[in-house]
Amino acid sequence: MNDEHLLQLLNEHPGQYISGEEISRRMSVSRTAIWKGINRLKEKGYEFESTSRKGYRITRRPDRFDVTALQLALNQKGSWGQPLHLFESVASTQDEARILAEQQTAEGTLVIAEEQTAGRGRQGRPFYSPSGRGIWMSLVMRPVQPLQYMSQLTLLAAVAVCRALRSTTQLDIGIKWPNDLLIDGRKVCGILIESAAEDGRVRYAIAGIGIDANLTAEDLPEHLQSIVTSLRIESGQVIDRTSIVAEVISELETLYQCYTDEGFAPIAALWESMAISIGKSIQVHNAQGSFQGIAQGLGMNGELLLRLADHQVIPIYSGDIEF
Amino acid sequence: MNDEHLLQLLNEHPGQYISGEEISRRMSVSRTAIWKGINRLKEKGYEFESTSRKGYRITRRPDRFDVTALQLALNQKGSWGQPLHLFESVASTQDEARILAEQQTAEGTLVIAEEQTAGRGRQGRPFYSPSGRGIWMSLVMRPVQPLQYMSQLTLLAAVAVCRALRSTTQLDIGIKWPNDLLIDGRKVCGILIESAAEDGRVRYAIAGIGIDANLTAEDLPEHLQSIVTSLRIESGQVIDRTSIVAEVISELETLYQCYTDEGFAPIAALWESMAISIGKSIQVHNAQGSFQGIAQGLGMNGELLLRLADHQVIPIYSGDIEF
Numbered sequence: 221m222n223d224e225h226l227l228q229l230l231n232e233h234p235g236q237y238i239s240g241e242e243i244s245r246r247m248s249v250s251r252t253a254i255w256k257g258i259n260r261l262k263e264k265g266y267e268f269e270s271t272s273r274k275g276y277r278i279t280r281r282p283d284r285f286d287v288t289a290l291q292l293a294l295n296q297k298g299s300w301g302q303p304l305h306l307f308e309s310v311a312s313t314q315d316e317a318r319i320l321a322e323q324q325t326a327e328g329t330l331v332i333a334e335e336q337t338a339g340r341g342r343q344g345r346p347f348y349s350p351s352g353r354g355i356w357m358s359l360v361m362r363p364v365q366p367l368q369y370m371s372q373l374t375l376l377a378a379v380a381v382c383r384a385l386r387s388t389t390q391l392d393i394g395i396k397w398p399n400d401l402l403i404d405g406r407k408v409c410g411i412l413i414e415s416a417a418e419d420g421r422v423r424y425a426i427a428g429i430g431i432d433a434n435l436t437a438e439d440l441p442e443h444l445q446s447i448v449t450s451l452r453i454e455s456g457q458v459i460d461r462t463s464i465v466a467e468v469i470s471e472l473e474t475l476y477q478c479y480t481d482e483g484f485a486p487i488a489a490l491w492e493s494m495a496i497s498i499g500k501s502i503q504v505h506n507a508q509g510s511f512q513g514i515a516q517g518l519g520m521n522g523e524l525l526l527r528l529a530d531h532q533v534i535p536i537y538s539g540d541i542e543f
Numbered sequence: 544m545n546d547e548h549l550l551q552l553l554n555e556h557p558g559q560y561i562s563g564e565e566i567s568r569r570m571s572v573s574r575t576a577i578w579k580g581i582n583r584l585k586e587k588g589y590e591f592e593s594t595s596r597k598g599y600r601i602t603r604r605p606d607r608f609d610v611t612a613l614q615l616a617l618n619q620k621g622s623w624g625q626p627l628h629l630f631e632s633v634a635s636t637q638d639e640a641r642i643l644a645e646q647q648t649a650e651g652t653l654v655i656a657e658e659q660t661a662g663r664g665r666q667g668r669p670f671y672s673p674s675g676r677g678i679w680m681s682l683v684m685r686p687v688q689p690l691q692y693m694s695q696l697t698l699l700a701a702v703a704v705c706r707a708l709r710s711t712t713q714l715d716i717g718i719k720w721p722n723d724l725l726i727d728g729r730k731v732c733g734i735l736i737e738s739a740a741e742d743g744r745v746r747y748a749i750a751g752i753g754i755d756a757n758l759t760a761e762d763l764p765e766h767l768q769s770i771v772t773s774l775r776i777e778s779g780q781v782i783d784r785t786s787i788v789a790e791v792i793s794e795l796e797t798l799y800q801c802y803t804d805e806g807f808a809p810i811a812a813l814w815e816s817m818a819i820s821i822g823k824s825i826q827v828h829n830a831q832g833s834f835q836g837i838a839q840g841l842g843m844n845g846e847l848l849l850r851l852a853d854h855q856v857i858p859i860y861s862g863d864i865e866f
Contacts, residue, residue, distance in 0.1 A: 342741060364830055366860030368691035368844050371743040398742055417738045418665060419721055420694040420845070421830075421861040507687055507744075521691050522743070537689030538744040 221249050226257045230278050239275035265352035282352040283434060283461060285332060293462050297470035300328035300359065307331070309351065311338040314414060314428045317358035321416070321424040329360040330469065339430060341410050342540075347430050348448070353439055355431040355461050359472065362424050364480065367417045370425065371522035371537065372484045374398050374413045377427050379490045380471035381409055385431070388467050391454050394496035397515065397524050397541055402496060406449035408432050429468065433459040488518045497541060502526070506539025515541075544572050549580045553601050562598035588675035605675040606757060606784060608655060616785050620793035623651035623682065630654070632674065634661040637737060637751045640681035644739070644747040652683040653792065662753060664733050665863075670753050671771070676762055678754040678784050682795065685747050687803065690740045693748065694845035694860065695807045697721050697736045700750050702813045703794035704732055708754070711790050714777050717819035720838065720847050720864055725819060729772035731755050752791065756782040811841045820864060825849070829862025838864070 229243055243254050258268060258276060265282025287306050294301030303325065310316050310333040317331045336349035336356045349356045363373060378399035385393050385401065385408070393409075396402050401409035409432065415425040432450035440448055451459045479487050492498055497515040504511045504526060513526040516533060523535040552566055566577050581591060581599060588605025610629050617624030626648065633639050633656040640654045659672035659679045672679045686696060701722035708716050708724065708731070716732075719725050724732035732755065738748040755773035763771055774782045802810050815821055820838040827834045827849060836849040839856060846858040 343744075366846070367693050367738075368860070370690050370740065374742045413740075413742050415690075415740045417693065417740070419697045419736050419861060421666075523689075537691070538742060 221247065221253045221257050223257055223260055226254070227261065230276060235277065237269075237271075237274040237277045240272075242275070263351070280458075283458075284334065284352060285462065285465075290332075290462050290465060293466035294330070294469060297466050298473040300473040301330045301466070301469040303329050305329070305331045307333040309333060309335040309337060312336055312340055313356055313358040314340065314412070314426055317360050317426045317428075318414070318416075321360045321426060325360055327360060327362040328473070330357060331359075332357040332465065336430075340412075341430070342412055347410060348441065348444060349430060350435070350439060353435045354433050354450075355429070355465055355468075357429050357465065359427045359429070359469065360424060361427060361476070363422045365422070366420050367415075367422050368420070368521065369484070370413065370415050370417075370422060371398075372479070372487065373415075373425055373427075374411070375491045375518070375522050376475055376479055376487050377411050377413060377429070377472065379487060379494060380475045381411060381429060381431070381468050382494050383475075383490075384464065384467040384471040385409065385451065388464055389451050389455050389459070391451065393494075395491060395494045397495065397497050397536075398522075398538075403449055403454050406447055408449055408451060408454070427472065431464065431468075433461050433464060484520065484522065488520075488522070492517055497524075497543070500543060503542045504536050504539050505542070506536065508539075511536070544570065544576045544580050546580055546583055549577070550584065553599060558600070560592075560594075560597040560600045563595075565598070586674070603781075606781075607657065607675060608785065608788075613655075613785050613788060616789035617653070617792060620789050621796040623796040624653045624789070624792045626652050628652070628654045630656040632656060632658040632660060635659055635663055636679055636681040637663065637735070637749055640683050640749045640751075641737070641739075644683045644749060648683055650683060650685040651796070653680060654682075655680040655788065663735075664753070665735055670733060671764065671767060672753060673758070673762060676758045677756050677773075678752070678788055678791075680752050680788065682750045682752070682792065683747060684750060684799070686745045688745070689743050690738075690745050691743070691844065692807070693736070693738050693740075693745060694721075695802070695810065696738075696748055696750075697734070698814045698841070698845050699798055699802055699810050700734050700736060700752070700795065702810060702817065703798045704734060704752060704754070704791050705817050706798075706813075707787065707790040707794040708732065708774065711787055712774050712778050712782070714774065716817075718814065718817045720818065720820050720859075721845075721861075726772055726777050729770055731772050731774060731777070750795065754787065754791075756784050756787060807843065807845065811843075811845070815840055820847075820866070823866060826865045827859050827862050828865070829859065831862075834859070 240251050267280035268276050269279050270276045313331045313333050333356050335351035339347035339349035341347040378395045382393055382395055382401055393401050393403055399411040400407055410430045412428040413425055416423045434452045435450035502515050513528045516525040516527050519525050519535050523537050525533050526536050527533050563574050590603035591599050592602050593599045636654045636656050656679050658674035662670035662672035664670040701718045705716055705718055705724055716724050716726055722734040723730055733753045735751040736748055739746045757775045758773035825838050836851045839848040839850050842848050842858050846860050848856050849859050850856050
């Protein structure tokens with residue numbers, strides 16, 4: 221069955237129902253075939269109302285980035301976000317950005333995909349990135365700071381994205397160390413900084429940012445429903461992804477400039493003010509083992525300072541935390 | 544002309560001359576063709592004595608690693624150096640090792656090539672790696688230390704290789720910051736640590752080590768003759784590359800274990816004792832500019848501390864130094 225033809229019929233009278241019977245007759249296909257076609261369109265981001273009596277009606281078309289509008293929005297805000305590489309579908313925007321970075325693309329290069337088929341989070345975990353529903357992007361940075369400060373960049377990215385999402389959505393978003401963004405305990409954004417270095421010199425860093433913008437509860441696989449949310453679910457409104465991209469990239473550029481000029485102290489202060497873990501009892505799991513303690517704040521290199529039961533304070537450089 | 548056939552004739556009476564006339568007659572080729580064949584064999588590492596009267600005599604066969612002997616030598620010294628990947632020719636052992644590292648190869652994996660056709664040093668500079676003349680190798684490490692300590696690994700590698708070369712050759716080898724090894728001002732070994740990280744966690748580090756073992760003065764292109772030397776040139780002896788590989792990898796494993804157990808202080812002390820730049824007036828060139836000062840020693844993260852004319856001490860994280 222031809223999905224394009226099905227879409228044509230559904231679009232003939234916008235906003236109105238077309239019966240399954242009529243589709244079946246005009247396309248010479250079975251009702252089951254129509255139902256399968258409708259499901260394929262749903263996967264592409266279409267939404268429908270359907271009743272057995274009236275048939276089908278499109279209630280929402282898939283959201284697609286307009287490259288011109290996006291470039292305009294980015295250019296108005298700063299110099300990052302160009303060159304812009306917009307893809308319909310990639311395995312992972314991180315991999316695309318890495319290839320560009322190895323080919324000496326400029327700082328500020330931005331890769332965005334409507335869909336990632338193998339999006340990944342920290343430690344190679346899968347990152348669910350369905351078509352048209354989120355903001356799946358990777359930004360190429362070429363930090364002048366030496367390698368030992370790269371953990372600070374991880375925190376800087378969390379601060380920048382959190383500020384951008386707060387200002388565009390007014391939602392109460394907090395940072396879970398080091399750089400997950402949560403609303404009411406559920407994740408709305410994941411950030412991953414991958415870097416490549418040669419001795420003490422950073423060749424490039426790629427900030428991977430996955431924002432669950434317009435996912436609906438129905439979009440989420442069952443195993444994610446209790447731990448993931450979206451800006452749309454939380455705000456009850458369809459999110460304009462273009463303005464969010466522009467705001468996030470602009471915040472990143474501004475904060476990175478501030479960091480380069482003023483050092484890490486202002487970034488650390490912002491991070492701590494947005495963090496949901498500070499002062500709380502947490503469990504840390506990393507390569508060194510599991511630790512229980514109170515999250516005290518950040519050390520001067522961006523490590524999390526954990527106060528153990530015996531009052532000893534240990535630095536945590538990587539790992540997962542649980543409340 | 545068949546080089547294998549030419550070799551057969553040259554090998555008929557080991558140590559003795561065979562005349563150009565005889566070769567010409569038995570192979571039915573011209574004297575010019577023989578001369579070209581001899582030159583091709585020279586490029587493969589053969590050396591000859593030749594006189595117009597007596598003809599040609601092989602004085603040295605190309606040195607080739609024996610994979611069994613190499614594995615045995617490595618296994619006797621420790622657990623690193625396996626799996627061992629031995630290549631006749633690759634573009635760069637760093638690239639081969641990186642592919643293996645991305646495929647989750649174990650720590651200690653070693654890639655060695657007789658020849659690199661695109662060997663590279665720091666900042667993408669070419670590294671001359673002719674066939675059979677040196678030790679061109681890359682070791683995959685999976686450091687548990689957080690990313691901010693990776694500069695220390697660069698210095699650790701310099702210490703390990705310097706100790707191994709000193710003990711096997713008795714030559715007076717010193718370290719030029721951060722990790723070039725020099726004899727009497729000329730470079731005998733270059734080291735490059737390339738690392739890949741995810742937030743504050745190091746995914747892998749690859750130690751690229753290029754040791755000019757058996758290059759002769761004639762092997763060196765003219766532009767390298769004043770700045771590069773080899774263990775053979777300096778010692779006057781043909782170097783057994785297999786024992787050097789085993790000793791270097793063993794020192795790396797031992798020092799890395801010491802570093803993991805005891806921290807950076809003993810490594811820093813060893814480094815400073817072998818460094819040729821400490822206490823001297825040097826010029827540093829890096830992304831931040833050019834600086835003139837006295838090299839004072841190492842900071843606690845492995846940075847070089849440079850005392851400027853106004854007595855201010857600044858940390859140098861990357862760059863090139865000149866005396």
